[in-house]
Amino acid sequence: MKRKGSRRGNLNSNTKRQRQSCSIMVKGTLANHLTMQLDQVSLNLPIQSANNSRFQKLIDSEARSDNLPLDFDVDAADDKDFILSQDFFCTPDYITPEIPAMPNNLDWNKENIPCPKSPEKIKTIRSKRQKLDVTLEAALESTDSRHQLLVDLAKDPLGTNEIKTEKTAELQKQHSYVSQSAVALRCRVMPPPCLRNPYLKDASEFDADPFDNQRSRCAGFNLAGIGGDGLSRYRTDFHEIEKIGNGNFSHVFKVLKRIDGCMYAVKHSMRQLHQDTERRKALMEVQSLAALGYHENIVGYFSSWFENEQLYIQMELCDHSLSINKLPNLLTEGEALDAMHQIAKALQFIHGRGIAHLDLKPDNIYVKNGVYKLGDFGCATLINKSLPVEEGDARYMPQEILNENYDNLDKVDIFSLGASIYELVRGSPLPESGSHFLNLREGKLALLPGHSLQFQNLIKVMMDADPVRRPSAKDLVENPIFDRHQRSGKNK
Numbered sequence: 001m002k003r004k005g006s007r008r009g010n011l012n013s014n015t016k017r018q019r020q021s022c023s024i025m026v027k028g029t030l031a032n033h034l035t036m037q038l039d040q041v042s043l044n045l046p047i048q049s050a051n052n053s054r055f056q057k058l059i060d061s062e063a064r065s066d067n068l069p070l071d072f073d074v075d076a077a078d079d080k081d082f083i084l085s086q087d088f089f090c091t092p093d094y095i096t097p098e099i100p101a102m103p104n105n106l107d108w109n110k111e112n113i114p115c116p117k118s119p120e121k122i123k124t125i126r127s128k129r130q131k132l133d134v135t136l137e138a139a140l141e142s143t144d145s146r147h148q149l150l151v152d153l154a155k156d157p158l159g160t161n162e163i164k165t166e167k168t169a170e171l172q173k174q175h176s177y178v179s180q181s182a183v184a185l186r187c188r189v190m191p192p193p194c195l196r197n198p199y200l201k202d203a204s205e206f207d208a209d210p211f212d213n214q215r216s217r218c219a220g221f222n223l224a225g226i227g228g229d230g231l232s233r234y235r236t237d238f239h240e241i242e243k244i245g246n247g248n249f250s251h252v253f254k255v256l257k258r259i260d261g262c263m264y265a266v267k268h269s270m271r272q273l274h275q276d277t278e279r280r281k282a283l284m285e286v287q288s289l290a291a292l293g294y295h296e297n298i299v300g301y302f303s304s305w306f307e308n309e310q311l312y313i314q315m316e317l318c319d320h321s322l323s324i325n326k327l328p329n330l331l332t333e334g335e336a337l338d339a340m341h342q343i344a345k346a347l348q349f350i351h352g353r354g355i356a357h358l359d360l361k362p363d364n365i366y367v368k369n370g371v372y373k374l375g376d377f378g379c380a381t382l383i384n385k386s387l388p389v390e391e392g393d394a395r396y397m398p399q400e401i402l403n404e405n406y407d408n409l410d411k412v413d414i415f416s417l418g419a420s421i422y423e424l425v426r427g428s429p430l431p432e433s434g435s436h437f438l439n440l441r442e443g444k445l446a447l448l449p450g451h452s453l454q455f456q457n458l459i460k461v462m463m464d465a466d467p468v469r470r471p472s473a474k475d476l477v478e479n480p481i482f483d484r485h486q487r488s489g490k491n492k
């Protein structure tokens with residue numbers, strides 16, 4: 001839906017000021033000014049004939065005598081509907097150059113000359129003003145096409161006519177000055193496109209999304225985000241405290257949000273995402289997090305944006321991850337059961353919403369105040385295979401997904417959770433290849449000395465070679481082993 005400019009509506013509230021300026025204008029103007037302005041008024045306003053006749057009287061009286069009474073006031077006229085558009089007197093701001101070029105021949109030293117006598121000063125001001133006017137005109141003339149572009153954009157703020165986008169690109173190449181103005185203008189008049197979130201169950205409601213379809217070419221323009229002009233949302237909104245994590249693709253920082261004084265984790269991609277396809281892929285992480293909403297065992301998501309062609313994600317700050325390289329000690333069976341139960345609840349929640357994580361591993365399980373949280377949704381996809389599948393870290397992946405069998409994507413997460421817990425209680429990193437790697441995928445696990453048989457059997461069934469035999473997340477959450485563990489914990 002195109003939005004119509006509300007310029008005139010806003011100006012109605014300025015009527016009084018405009019009337020005053022009209023009054024000043026009328027005092028010193030000639031009849032031909034009024035004629036010209038009258039033309040504009042008839043263009044800008046649904047002017048009533050009464051107004052026209054009142055103006056006509058004004059012109060006539062001016063023609064009779066160039067001297068109107070000094071206290072002439074338009075308010076005195078009994079015409080309540082008399083409204084002058086601001087455009088009547090002012091240059092519309094969309095054709096005002098950002099930095100009007102200054103005249104080369106302007107004598108700046110003149111400013112240092114002692115204050116001239118009154119008549120001379122008036123002359124100086126006039127001559128300067130004339131020079132500036134000439135310069136402005138020249139600037140506008142030399143950028144005729146820019147003017148046309150800006151007018152086009154103002155008329156078509158949603159950018160439904162994609163020729164404008166091409167014009168912008170073409171002009172950006174020609175004049176960097178023009179490109180900055182056009183970019184600034186575009187940001188002002190055209191918000192970024194609305195992207196469809198494929199992780200939302202009712203996403204089909206948005207299938208006919210007018211923004212995404214009509215403005216597909218504009219999407220890249222907007223998704224590139226801020227940053228190139230030195231404005232940084234990250235720096236403006238957050239105070240960076242320290243780096244708290246590095247993944248294969250991202251840096252994660254602990255930050256203080258300036259406006260609310262709270263700590264958050266902000267993750268941003270390591271490299272710039274130049275291609276639109278790369279950006280859209282990166283967006284899948286925030287789209288899945290946003291679609292999921294709040295769950296105690298999923299890292300909280302707050303906001304995201306593109307800056308300098310990198311995706312920034314503001315998240316709940318956790319204390320640390322379960323990365324085997326950073327843990328001071330092996331997990332005890334009790335701790336392992338706590339972690340397994342809580343992450344199983346997170347899986348039950350996301351699988352219930354049709355989403356599979358596909359990169360579950362200790363590095364992506366965070367701990368906050370003793371609560372385990374699933375994070376890093378960079379590989380999240382839909383269980384119904386309607387989105388591309390990109391599996392995560394191979395050490396935690398079952399054989400079927402490595403064979404590109406995507407029939408039971410929810411069970412991939414169950415295997416990965418079993419493998420993660422197995423690694424955490426054994427204390428040695430899982431292999432990336434070789435016979436041990438293959439053995440694990442055939443259900444041949446080493447015994448876990450000191451651990452209950454039930455616990456070992458549970459891990460074994462979670463890592464079964466056949467995905468169908470693995471328990472669902474719901475089965476896992478309801479396994480009696482967790483009840484017994486919680487009861488024994490309370491009795492201690």
Ligand SMILES: Nc1ncnc2c1ncn2[C@@H]1O[C@H](COP(=O)(O)OP(=O)(O)OP(=O)(O)O)[C@@H](O)[C@H]1O
Nearest residue numbers: 245246247248249250252265316317318321363376
């Ligand atoms: N919200 C958070 N709170 C605390 N630490 C975090 C948070 N998010 C990430 N980290 C830390 O940063 C590390 C890297 O984050 P993350 O796994 O999201 O990045 P990535 O590049 O997507 O990783 P991967 O290599 O697994 O794909 C995590 O292992 C964790 O240690």
Ligand SMILES: [Mg+2]
Nearest residue numbers: 247363364376
């Ligand atoms: Mg990670």
